[in-house]
Amino acid sequence: GRPVxxxxxxxxxxxxxxxxCDLTVxxxxxxxxxxxxxxxxxxxxxxxxxxxxxxxxxxxxGGFDITVTDRTAEFGLLNVQGPKARELLMAVxxxxxxxxxxxxxxxxLIKVAGHEVRAIRLTFMGEYGFELHTPADNLVDVYRALMxxxxxxxxxxxxxRAIDVLxxxxxxxxxxxxxxxxxxxxxxxxxxxxxxxxxxxxxNSAPFQGRxxxxxxxxxxxxxxxxxxxxxxxxxxxGSEVILRDxxxxxxxxxxxxxxxxxxxxxxGYVSHPEGGVVSVDYLKSADxxxxxxxxxxxxxxxxxxxxxxxxxxxxxxDYSALEAAA
Numbered sequence: 271g272r273p274v275x276x277x278x279x280x281x282x283x284x285x286x287x288x289x290x291c292d293l294t295v296x297x298x299x300x301x302x303x304x305x306x307x308x309x310x311x312x313x314x315x316x317x318x319x320x321x322x323x324x325x326x327x328x329x330x331x332g333g334f335d336i337t338v339t340d341r342t343a344e345f346g347l348l349n350v351q352g353p354k355a356r357e358l359l360m361a362v363x364x365x366x367x368x369x370x371x372x373x374x375x376x377x378x379l380i381k382v383a384g385h386e387v388r389a390i391r392l393t394f395m396g397e398y399g400f401e402l403h404t405p406a407d408n409l410v411d412v413y414r415a416l417m418x419x420x421x422x423x424x425x426x427x428x429x430x431r432a433i434d435v436l437x438x439x440x441x442x443x444x445x446x447x448x449x450x451x452x453x454x455x456x457x458x459x460x461x462x463x464x465x466x467x468x469x470x471x472x473x474n475s476a477p478f479q480g481r482x483x484x485x486x487x488x489x490x491x492x493x494x495x496x497x498x499x500x501x502x503x504x505x506x507x508x509g510s511e512v513i514l515r516d517x518x519x520x521x522x523x524x525x526x527x528x529x530x531x532x533x534x535x536x537x538x539g540y541v542s543h544p545e546g547g548v549v550s551v552d553y554l555k556s557a558d559x560x561x562x563x564x565x566x567x568x569x570x571x572x573x574x575x576x577x578x579x580x581x582x583x584x585x586x587x588x589d590y591s592a593l594e595a596a597a
Contacts, residue, residue: 283480291434351399354423383415396440438527438577447525491548512563
């Protein structure tokens, strides 16, 4: 199993291979009283109740000897993201060396403003940063400490709209919009979190619910794939707009946002074959034109096979040299 301090982003599938949950799982310290292994699961705010129910039902059906405790009401989260995130956290934490030791997809307990905080080195915004999880009663003190020290770094508050836009620019999936329980993990582009479905893990046959269905789907070929499209900034997208390939309707958008970093409207939707055939990479690449229809008007669109912003993940790794050069 994973060692204490590891955090993974992963998905949970149903027996059809559909994505029921996407969440992060952190291996935390063993229970002091019993010695049992403990895991800290963080789900999206809008899907937490669904995810909790799915985990509990799956554990019961599978006969797993586990205890699932809902701590949602007891805990809160502050997200520190951006080029100065590391410097800021080092300024407020009791032991700055801990921040230097915290690599990507790692977690550890630190102290901020006298309170115990679980810092997880993750991002849903495509920036270098940390999620800070702590009991709700501590949040105000931790927030005030961050804002006080952060003033020297130009800290700003941001909310869910910013998260939605930044995640869209990075191509990060949003459960309930980009992906749902009736979308297979392969169609939605989740192969990278599943053992045995990437070149690096092709020899790993670790069992999980939905594996057989996904293997069969992979062998037969996908009949639809989630794709990202951008259009001129003058064209507002809201979701449900029609996607056309070479003049033929092949799908519709599930989610949309405006990409301020690229000055383009962004949309995500599943592309199917008009004749029900396999949607291969060649099928996507060989299109002469893509269009998005908005209120009866068709606009030229560009299919974006990679993230439209920082596709090499330089920022996640703390490399802001491009930003500094542009300043």
